[in-house]
Amino acid sequence: xxxxxxxxxxxxxxxxxxxxxxxxxxxxxxxxxxxxxxxxxxxxxxxxxxxxxxxxxxxxxxxxxxxxxxxxxxxxxxxxxxxxxxxxxxxxxxxxxxxxxxxxxxxxxxxxxxxxxxxxxxxxxxxxxxxxxxxxxxxxxxxxxxxxxxxxxxxxxxxxxxxxxxxxxxxxxxxxxxxxxxxxxxxxxxxxxxxxxxxxxxxxxxxxxxxxxxxxxxxxxxxxxxxxxxxxxxxxxxxxxxxxxxxxxxxxxxxxxxxxxxxxxxxxxxxxxxxxxxxxxxxxxxxxxxxxxxxxxxxxxxxxxxxxxxxxxxxxxxxxxxxxx
Numbered sequence: 001x002x003x004x005x006x007x008x009x010x011x012x013x014x015x016x017x018x019x020x021x022x023x024x025x026x027x028x029x030x031x032x033x034x035x036x037x038x039x040x041x042x043x044x045x046x047x048x049x050x051x052x053x054x055x056x057x058x059x060x061x062x063x064x065x066x067x068x069x070x071x072x073x074x075x076x077x078x079x080x081x082x083x084x085x086x087x088x089x090x091x092x093x094x095x096x097x098x099x100x101x102x103x104x105x106x107x108x109x110x111x112x113x114x115x116x117x118x119x120x121x122x123x124x125x126x127x128x129x130x131x132x133x134x135x136x137x138x139x140x141x142x143x144x145x146x147x148x149x150x151x152x153x154x155x156x157x158x159x160x161x162x163x164x165x166x167x168x169x170x171x172x173x174x175x176x177x178x179x180x181x182x183x184x185x186x187x188x189x190x191x192x193x194x195x196x197x198x199x200x201x202x203x204x205x206x207x208x209x210x211x212x213x214x215x216x217x218x219x220x221x222x223x224x225x226x227x228x229x230x231x232x233x234x235x236x237x238x239x240x241x242x243x244x245x246x247x248x249x250x251x252x253x254x255x256x257x258x259x260x261x262x263x264x265x266x267x268x269x270x271x272x273x274x275x276x277x278x279x280x281x282x283x284x285x286x287x288x289x290x291x292x293x294x295x296x297x298x299x300x301x302x303x304x305x306x307x308x309x310x311x312x313x314x315x316x317x318x319x320x321x322x323x324x325x
Contacts, residue, residue: 030289032109112161119152197247209236
């Protein structure tokens with residue numbers, strides 16, 4: 001019974017580690033910038049992507065019909081357009097208002113102004129856009145939706161936000177609640193990378209480099225010249241196997257203090273390379289933000305110390321040593 005109690009205690013301490021809110025500030029600012037850049041990137045194509053058939057490139061109805069197969073309760077931009085019609089607003093105006101709101105929510109998150117409402121509205125509007133443009137959405141949309149969902153549930157606002165500094169006097173956040181939401185994010189990323197790496201290892205394309213070759217020469221991701229790829233063709237299998245090993249080893253080596261910095265640098269470099277060589281800047285940025293918030297803040301950097309502080313060392317000794325009763 002004592003052993004079982006001790007294991008339960010260890011599980012609770014793993015699930016609810018005491019943390020400061022610095023990781024949450026990095027998470028909020030990073031996602032605010034992500035939403036802001038996402039909105040600006042889509043500004044010129046917003047109506048072409050989400051207008052009805054005959055006005056847009058594909059038609060919003062097709063993407064929404066596909067998402068409705070999963071569940072009719074999934075939010076869509078069509079809901080906002082229908083609501084606009086009831087109050088006398090045209091489709092074009094409703095789409096413009098949705099885009100403007102998404103842009104404003106990105107600015108609010110970046111500044112830390114009305115953090116919780118901004119996170120909820122940004123999550124809802126982005127989910128609507130991602131589901132309505134289902135044929136054109138990709139990994140960046142999935143991870144943005146996931147990240148905004150975790151952000152809106154996290155104990156906002158953080159101490160660096162405008163809400164905490166000027167507008168709202170908030171109580172001191174429970175360090176264990178902050179630690180719980182960071183732990184959820186950490187575990188989620190471990191599952192993502194492990195199963196992503198496992199799926200890559202099961203196919204031959206990552207062992208011989210053919211998947212990397214196809215990814216880098218396929219429009220519109222062919223930013224690198226084919227001459228460069230041919231010149232370094234023997235490095236492609238090595239890079240492919242390295243990516244698989246980095247991802248499948250992530251759930252192990254990211255938890256070990258001696259290898260955490262190395263593994264984080266490798267995973268950040270991998271995503272930075274994806275952004276620079278394939279033009280997938282939004283995907284690269286959201287993954288970098290997720291990893292920095294989950295494992296980067298407070299990490300012990302060799303020869304430097306703790307990156308931005310923010311973990312147990314920043315907390316009172318009594319709180320670090322306190323156990324669950």
